[in-house]
Amino acid sequence: MSVDDLEWENQRVFLAVLRSGSLSGAARMLGIAQATARRRVEKLEAALGTSLFTRTPSGLVPTEQAHALGEHVDAMDTAARAFNRRANAGASSVRITSSELLGVQVLPPLLAGVRQALPELRLELSVSDRLEALARQESDIAVRLQRPTEANVVTRRVGALQVGLYATPACIECHGLPLSLAALKDMPVIGPDRRLADHRRLVQEGVFTPEQTFLICSDSHLAQFAALRAGLGFGLCPQQLAEPAGLVQVLAAEVNMAVDIWIAMHHDLRRVKRAATVFDLLAAALEGFLAGALNQPPSSAHQP
Numbered sequence: 001m002s003v004d005d006l007e008w009e010n011q012r013v014f015l016a017v018l019r020s021g022s023l024s025g026a027a028r029m030l031g032i033a034q035a036t037a038r039r040r041v042e043k044l045e046a047a048l049g050t051s052l053f054t055r056t057p058s059g060l061v062p063t064e065q066a067h068a069l070g071e072h073v074d075a076m077d078t079a080a081r082a083f084n085r086r087a088n089a090g091a092s093s094v095r096i097t098s099s100e101l102l103g104v105q106v107l108p109p110l111l112a113g114v115r116q117a118l119p120e121l122r123l124e125l126s127v128s129d130r131l132e133a134l135a136r137q138e139s140d141i142a143v144r145l146q147r148p149t150e151a152n153v154v155t156r157r158v159g160a161l162q163v164g165l166y167a168t169p170a171c172i173e174c175h176g177l178p179l180s181l182a183a184l185k186d187m188p189v190i191g192p193d194r195r196l197a198d199h200r201r202l203v204q205e206g207v208f209t210p211e212q213t214f215l216i217c218s219d220s221h222l223a224q225f226a227a228l229r230a231g232l233g234f235g236l237c238p239q240q241l242a243e244p245a246g247l248v249q250v251l252a253a254e255v256n257m258a259v260d261i262w263i264a265m266h267h268d269l270r271r272v273k274r275a276a277t278v279f280d281l282l283a284a285a286l287e288g289f290l291a292g293a294l295n296q297p298p299s300s301a302h303q304p
Contacts, residue, residue, distance in 0.1 A: 007043070007044075007047075008076075008080075009040060010040045010041070010043050010044040010047070011044060011073045011076065012030070012073075012077065013026055013030065013032075013036075013037050013040035013041060013044075014040070014041055014044050014052060014066075014069075014070075014073060015070060015073045015074060015077055016029045016030050016037070017037065017041060017053070017060065018062060018066065018067075018070045018073075021059065021060070022059050022060060023037045023038050023041070023060065041053070048065075048069075050063075050065055051063060052065060052066040052069070053066060092120060092121055092122055092274070093121065093122035093123070093124055094121060094122075094123060094124070094140050094141065094274055094275055094278045095124040095126060095139045095140045095141070096111075096123065096124065096125050096126065096139065096140065096141045096142070096143065096278070096282070097125075097126040097127075097128070097138070097139035097141070097142045097143070098125075098126075098127060098142070098143040098144070099127075099128075099129050099143075099144070099145060099221065100127050100128065100129055100220055100221060100222040101221040101222050101225060101241075102143055102145075102261075103125060103126075103127030103128075103143075104127060104222055105222070105225065105241055106240075106241075106286075106289065107125065107143065107282075108125075110282065110285035110286060110289060111123060111125070111282070111285075113281055113285055114278055114281045114282060114285075117277070117281055118274065118277060118278070121274060121278070123278075126138075126139055129219075129220070129221070140265060140266070140269055140275050140278075141263065141264070141265045141269075141275065141278060141279055141282065142263070142264045142265070143261065143262070143263050143282070143286070144261070144262050144263075144264065145161075145259055145260075145261065145262075146260070146262065147260070147262050148262060148264040150264075152266060152267045152268070153264050153265070153266060153267060154264060154265050154266070154267050154270055154279075155262055155263070155264045156262065156263050156264070156283050157260055157261070157262055158261050158262070158263055158283050158286040158287045158290060159260075159261055159286065159287055159289075159290025159291055160258040160259055160260050160261060160290060161238035161239075161240060161258070161259040161261060161290065162238060162239040162240065162256070162257075162258060163236055163237065163238050163239070163255075163256075163257040163258070163259055164236070164237065164239060164242070164249045164251075164252055164255050164256055164257075165207075165234055165235070165236060165237075165249065165250050165251050165252075165254075165255040166228060166234070166235065166236075166237045166242045166247040166248060166249050166250065167228070167231070167233070167234045167235070167247065167248060167250060168228075168229070168230075168231040168246070168247060168248070169246070169248055170231050171188075171231045171232075171233065171234065172248060172250070175187050175188065175234075177250060178234065178250055178251060180251070180254070181208065181209050181212075181251065181254055181255075182209060182211075184208070184209075184212060184234065185209070185211055185212055185213065187233070187234060188215045188216060188232065188233030188234065189208075189212060189213070189214050189215060189216070189233050189234050189235065190214065190215075190216040190217075190218075190224050190227050190228055190232060190233045190234065190235030190236075191208070191212075191214030191216075191217060191224070191235065191236075192214065192217065192218070192219055193214075193217035193218050193219045194219060195219040198219070202236075205257065206254075207236065207255055207257065215233060216232045216233050216235075224236070225237060225241065228245075228247065229245050229247070234250065236255070238259070240289065240290065240292065261286060261290060263279065263282060263283050263286060265279050
């Protein structure tokens with residue numbers, strides 16, 4: 001077998017199957033049909049003369065050879081994306097990724113300043129709680145709730161969300177004012193659904209007691225915020241979003257967290273003017289937005 005016997009598209013699909021864990025996941029990732037993904041993998045296996053996956057009732061299990069080859073294909077993919085970044089340095093678009101809550105509730109107003117400074121630039125806003133890889137050029141700029149750990153990434157902490165426990169005035173009037181974390185177990189509380197790691201983290205950080213149950217459940221922070229604004233229960237919310245929504249903070253002394261916000265981009269893009277300009281403008285806008293809450297006293301329910 002020679003290099004000429006290998007097609008990059010087959011290897012790209014193989015890498016997507018490794019990353020997603022299934023043919024269907026790879027197909028969604030690449031925007032192709034599942035049958036096409038299967039044919040690509042089979043063609044690569046035929047060219048290599050070996051099986052890359054073991055077919056089981058529960059799905060595809062990568063062989064040792066697949067894991068070994070995957071490291072090389074991953075390096076090729078990274079190099080190809082770096083080539084593409086440099087080749088498209090003059091392109092007129094910048095892709096920004098963030099979590100649902102930030103992407104819907106925070107970023108759009110802040111991007112107005114970017115549009116004023118760069119009116120001809122096309123902005124792409126990818127909103128998902130799945131982290132898009134900067135190294136693989138899935139996005140140019142990322143706004144995240146945790147510090148990025150990828151290699152060759154420029155990061156900047158722009159401030160913190162001041163997270164507390166909130167409810168609508170009507171919810172407090174209906175269910176009363178909780179005087180302790182323990183009292184919340186008898187009240188409607190909004191929280192995570194099937195994401196058990198979120199529940200454990202909230203308990204470990206002392207936000208809720210281990211006995212706390214959630215009557216309104218969602219793994220989407222955006223859905224939790226919507227439920228909170230609708231008065232369905234008590235829930236966590238950044239002060240920066242709670243104040244404009246007319247929510248009232250409760251148990252302020254017991255529930256008070258600072259969640260750092262980071263903005264990041266691939267190191268290569270610092271030399272690309274359009275991307276670097278958007279990075280700096282958005283970072284400054286985020287810093288101003290996040291600092292605003294520090295100068296405002298929170299709205300608190302009257303406590304006897």
